[in-house]
Amino acid sequence: MHLTNEEEKMLESDNQAVQKAMKLLVKLGDIYGAEEMVEITSAQASGVSYKSIGDPGIKFLEEFAEEGAKVSVPTFANPAGMDLDNWEEMGISEDFAEKQNRIVEAMRKMGINITASCTPYLWSNLPVRNEHIAWAESSAVSFANSVIGAKTNREGGPSALAAAITGRTPKHGLHLEENRKPTHVVDVDVGLENISDFGALGSWVGRKVEDGKPYFTGIDHASTDQLKALGAAMAASGAVALYFVEGTTVDPMDVSGLEKLHFTDNEMDRECEDLTDTEQPDIVVFGCPHCSINEIEDIAEALEGRKIDKDLWVLTSKAVKTWADRMGYTETIEEAGGKVLSDTCNVVCPLEDMGYGNTGTNSGKAANYLPGFCEQKVCFADRDELLEKVLK
Ligand code: F3S
16 A cells, blocks of 8 residues: 555654554555545544443543544544433433543543534534545435535544544545446335435335445435435445435436336335334434434424423434524423433433333434344334324
């Protein structure tokens, strides 16, 4: 692998953290057959939750920070295992909170922005087309590649951190233009309205194409929120990191000769059924990926003047939560009996240790992950249907 002088110097650096980071990237580059490194403009650090990385993860991060690890490009943290300010209100134990805070502290020491969100592109970290980045959270990776047109592989926690420190990543996979071509055509022959419709479509397609790059036809229009739901679901049931929506993310392309998939009412109904284990959630969670301000506004409107008798969480970033506070949406949701939580995620918080066993979600990604990662039975439905299940 060809390294520039600066990269060679990093390999021999007196700073142990820089040296380790560059060694890891060179090793990965060799494994993937990269010929060179590419400079990145931002990174996204994963492995932020104590639930995901445990005590060994804390030890690694604290030692790495102690060795002088510092990020060299803007770097943003993924969701943590709790709302960093309101963890008690969530029902998180003191022991979990103490450990979570040590992770956050080590990351802060390295210069990582503690944004604790999977949708940084909604309010701060917005790359431009063709920019090389090293992001780690699968839904954000999918959105960055497909909707924004930036270039990133689906990084793991260590490789994203190494990229953040060196400002480089091995140039392979989706950093190369020749690998950014559709592999399948998905003909959508059903009207898509709700976030859950896009989640069900994504869940079905991800399983079919695995790590392929689907090209959708038949979707008249998709909003930012719908696209983030679609990409998140495909990245969860499969490993899709790049997709195309004709007329929305790309102009029509020549896709003749590609394998064709057909998504109709039948597939939609069967997918929704397959994702559902229970009709009776004991908690409903919205915000996987983290809610935009528009999604929170819609939830607040639906709850205006009403009361719920089960738990309801609306997950978002701290930035969007502040905005929702200012607009009065948080107050409306809280008056109804729900909570607007920031910094955390339904999969990496310890939902299963907090007495929940049945979760309602409109997210295709959450519906795929909750049974395995959180021992939850899932009620998969659209927002209004879920709200009806928790309203008094
Ligand atoms: Fe975000 Fe967690 Fe869902 S990281 S996409 S809320 S599984």
